[in-house]
Amino acid sequence: MxxxxxxxxxxxxxxxxxxxxxxxxxxxxxxxxxxxxxxxxxxxxxxxxxxxxxxxxxxxxxxxxxxxxxxxxxxxxxxxxxxxxxxxxxxxxxxxxxxxxxxxxxxxxxxxxxxxxxxxxxxxxxxxxxxxxxxxxxxxxxxxxxxxxxxxxxxxxxxxxxxxxxxxxxxxxxLDIPAETSEKAAGRLTQAQMNKLQSHIEKRGDYRMTIADMAATVDLSESWFASVFKQTTGKSPLQWQLSKRIDQAKQLLAEGDLPVATIAAQLGFSDQAHLTRVFRQIAGETPAAWRKLQQG
Structure with a gap:
């Protein structure tokens, strides 16, 4: 510069x-x-x-x-x-x-x-x-x-x-840089930070944010955020976002009759097969089978 x-x-x-x-x-x-x-x-x-x-x-x-x-x-x-x-x-x-x-x-x-x-x-x-x-x-x-x-x-x-x-x-x-918070010292995110992250990512709709974007949302450095996020949630940022997207898919499957392909596109999956693969890994069933079980 x-x-x-x-x-x-x-x-x-x-x-x-x-x-x-x-x-x-x-x-x-x-x-x-x-x-x-x-x-x-x-x-x-x-x-x-x-x-x-x-x-x-x-x-x-x-x-x-x-x-x-x-x-x-x-x-x-x-x-x-x-x-x-x-x-x-x-x-x-x-x-x-x-x-x-x-x-x-x-x-x-x-x-x-x-x-x-x-x-x-x-x-x-x-x-x-x-x-x-x-x-x-x-x-x-x-x-x-x-x-x-x-x-x-x-x-x-x-x-x-x-x-x-x-x-x-x-x-x-x-410079007078604030000392680490007790939550940071303990290696976890605060509930307020998690709430802010959840609110921000829900507004996007597709649950697809980079680690840098997620860290910036809660005013943390990328390296620190990545190191404590899994300790807080038990998941990596990618796993957490995928699980949230599957939760959203479950809601859409249960509340309406949207085709699985439409839900996949709405939640940012590349296609129906991509959603089906991830859904089965997390929920243990395909989206169609899960919907049938819920309806039954």
Missing amino acids: SFWHSMSWKTEGIQVAAPVQWRQLDGLVSVLWEAESQAGASGYYLADDPRIMFFFNDVSSNVRISNRNDDFTRNSRSMARAVYVPAGVPMWTSSKSAHRFSHLNLHLHKDRALRYLMPSVGSSAAQTAIRRPVELQDVSAIEALAKLLADEIRNPSKHAVYAESLVGSIVAGL
């Missing part, structure tokens, strides 16, 4: 102390800054996409930040070592005293951030995480990653996937 960040900013009393170094990646822009700040320096920043600021030195005693500009003194707080700023969230800064700082700016296209998180945590949790700001003073979990990424920006030596994986790990280590 070709991406270059869009950002409005204005600073006073801050100047670059070394050439800015950057690297453009897949949906990411990594920028390494060395700067000097005067006492009373100020800044304003607003980006269209999410971004991460990581400071290699502790500036909490020198820099105050706020997301409001109406009463900076009352609404400000110390700048943390690592800050995640969601898209569209403004930031004002003010420096108490002169100091020099080094920091890494990671600009993330929101779709790229979602694409990284969703396979592991699901759509809902990923959407929630990228909208929630984070400020972290204890950066021990991601400091080594940030230093490795800075080295790769200064002297690129590996394929871009290496730098991208470092960014991904920093994102995962910094």
Whole structure:
């Protein structure tokens, strides 16, 4: 994904102390800054996409930040070592005293951030995480990653996937991603998730959804959904859908006189023979024999 960040900013009393170094990646822009700040320096920043600021030195005693500009003194707080700023969230800064700082700016296209998180945590949790700001003073979990990424920006030596994986790990280590639910820890779907899946699949009528579609319906990653679905239902997603289609076929057979071929077409089977084969495997009888038994 070709991406270059869009950002409005204005600073006073801050100047670059070394050439800015950057690297453009897949949906990411990594920028390494060395700067000097005067006492009373100020800044304003607003980006269209999410971004991460990581400071290699502790500036909490020198820099105050706020997301409001109406009463900076009352609404400000110390700048943390690592800050995640969601898209569209403004930031004002003010420096108490002169100091020099080094920091890494990671600009993330929101779709790229979602694409990284969703396979592991699901759509809902990923959407929630990228909208929630984070400020972290204890950066021990991601400091080594940030230093490795800075080295790769200064002297690129590996394929871009290496730098991208470092960014991904920093994102995962910094963002406030909800902890696993008790149901997930137990390896099963919740009843609410099963109800949602059942309702959605009934609206389709043919009970033919891919695992990816089923996982997206209940806001889970495909890999996690596939691993817990059988523990929840006792069937694989394909077996479960087939059994639901046969249940629907039974209802149509019992309630009316539709030809078996028509029922097969209505429920998405390739032909009458396909329905008959699956029906016999699950119900133990052919559709015609089952209907006769019900009528008898």
